[in-house]
Amino acid sequence: MLLVQKFGGSSVATPERIKGVARRVVETRRKGCRVVVVVSAMGDTTDDLIGLARQVAGAGPGREMDVLLSTGEQMAVALLAMAISSIGERVVSLTGCQAGIITDETYTKARILDVRAERISGELDAGNIVVVAGFQGVNRNGDITTLGRGGSDTTAVALAAALGADLCEIYTDVDGVYTADPRLTPNARKLTAISYDEMLQMARLGATVLHDRSVEYARHYGILLHVRSSFNRHPGTVVGKQGCGF
Numbered sequence: 001m002l003l004v005q006k007f008g009g010s011s012v013a014t015p016e017r018i019k020g021v022a023r024r025v026v027e028t029r030r031k032g033c034r035v036v037v038v039v040s041a042m043g044d045t046t047d048d049l050i051g052l053a054r055q056v057a058g059a060g061p062g063r064e065m066d067v068l069l070s071t072g073e074q075m076a077v078a079l080l081a082m083a084i085s086s087i088g089e090r091v092v093s094l095t096g097c098q099a100g101i102i103t104d105e106t107y108t109k110a111r112i113l114d115v116r117a118e119r120i121s122g123e124l125d126a127g128n129i130v131v132v133a134g135f136q137g138v139n140r141n142g143d144i145t146t147l148g149r150g151g152s153d154t155t156a157v158a159l160a161a162a163l164g165a166d167l168c169e170i171y172t173d174v175d176g177v178y179t180a181d182p183r184l185t186p187n188a189r190k191l192t193a194i195s196y197d198e199m200l201q202m203a204r205l206g207a208t209v210l211h212d213r214s215v216e217y218a219r220h221y222g223i224l225l226h227v228r229s230s231f232n233r234h235p236g237t238v239v240g241k242q243g244c245g246f
Contacts, residue, residue: 005028005156011173036120038156041075074095103141106145110148133155135155156215160221168218177210
């Protein structure tokens with residue numbers, strides 16, 4: 001079984017949380033699964049980098065902003081790979097470019113045109129866990145690009161489609177998709193399953209648990225998603241065809 005697991009910034013915000021993610025990934029690997037992990041930048045790293053750019057140059061050129069912002073995810077994948085290695089599993093970290101994520105030439109809000117997953121497939125065949133930097137790719141000129149808000153979700157779904165993954169797990173700081181934001185609405189109800197179209201509508205109305213572009217990608221390629229919490233083992237919400245189960 002091949003799983004793609006995506007961990008957001010809150011899931012890797014501290015060294016202890018990175019270690020917790022590493023243990024979870026290794027647990028999945030030791031159940032016999034092949035695992036590709038997509039990681040966002042730690043905590044508020046992206047906002048901090050944007051703040052630095054503003055202090056230096058106001059609104060920096062898009063190309064240079066993408067070079068800068070991509071470093072947040074690169075730091076996160078390297079640290080997570082180190083944590084996984086320390087537990088005793090074979091692992092390799094890859095940038096978006098190394099992972100074969102090809103985008104258009106729109107800086108800061110690029111769209112994925114192709115995923116050339118040969119490198120990832122080779123690393124999996126060699127017995128490695130593969131940790132990929134989310135939110136980034138490379139255009140046909142060889143320049144680093146970033147995918148904009150929710151870009152790591154899109155990276156994960158695109159990789160799941162390219163690799164023919166059995167499931168794409170989206171780990172976040174809430175344990176599924178709710179009828180309203182549970183942090184603001186105490187009586188919000190968690191959904192066991194939701195269709196692509198319903199999830200897309202919620203995302204476009206402002207639900208932040210999944211970005212609409214990633215849902216569109218999942219719907220187009222028929223990728224089953226499981227949205228769940230990094231901080232507990234509760235079942236989350238399945239996103240797929242209407243009435244799907246898990």
